Amino acid sequence: MNKAGRKITLCLIILCFSSLSCFARDESPTNDNSSAQALSGDQYAYNSEGRSDPFKPFISPKTSSASPDPNEIVDENIEYSGMQLFEPGQLNLVGIMATSRGFIAMVEDQTKKGYMLKAGDLIGKRGVVSLINEHEIIITETARTRGGQEMKETITMKIKREGDK
Incomplete structure (x- = not known):
């Protein structure tokens, strides 16, 4: 292997170990405040004031107050053969x-x-x-x-x- 190949291999090994050491010390690679709060044990409270219910379906079932059409043909529920x-x-x-x-x-x-x-x-x-x-x-x-x-x-x-x- 030539000198340039050894240098590239050495740089890759150093990069791998430096990224692994970051995870071993429980350090976050980014400085995101939300993940820092989650690691420190703070509780999150959802403020629903002025917001829609996240568990309510987007589409509600259609309710028809009109009576059914008396001229509509009704199919029988029988098995055909x-x-x-x-x-x-x-x-x-x-x-x-x-x-x-x-x-x-x-x-x-x-x-x-x-x-x-x-x-x-x-x-x-x-x-x-x-x-x-x-x-x-x-x-x-x-x-x-x-x-x-x-x-x-x-x-x-x-x-x-x-x-x-």
Whole structure:
């Protein structure tokens, strides 16, 4: 090792030991008065006069004094399964079969997985397959409002022919 390298190494060692000796004597490397008070054992008292409560949340829960809208549709708290997991708009009607018991519709989802529907099957959150004929499925969706009024909507799914969009 050359002379310059030894001098740099010696300076680094001296710096390390001088900083360690500062901590060994409980000296503070800065002259901050707040840390000196904490080391001397003085108690700190919080003066809350004119200040907000530091433990109070910034956002308070919204309290609504207005009554709820009676025309708002209320969803039922039930667990959905089967075809109730699909809304009619998520399905494509690909075929209808005539059987001795009536018509059966064949639908597929976006992943091209197929399902069979017959009259009376539940579909979506509020729908029931009310009619299947040679060319279409008619689904009746029934919703209840907060005021107890019953609202009905009819959805028609038609078979898409070649060239139809």
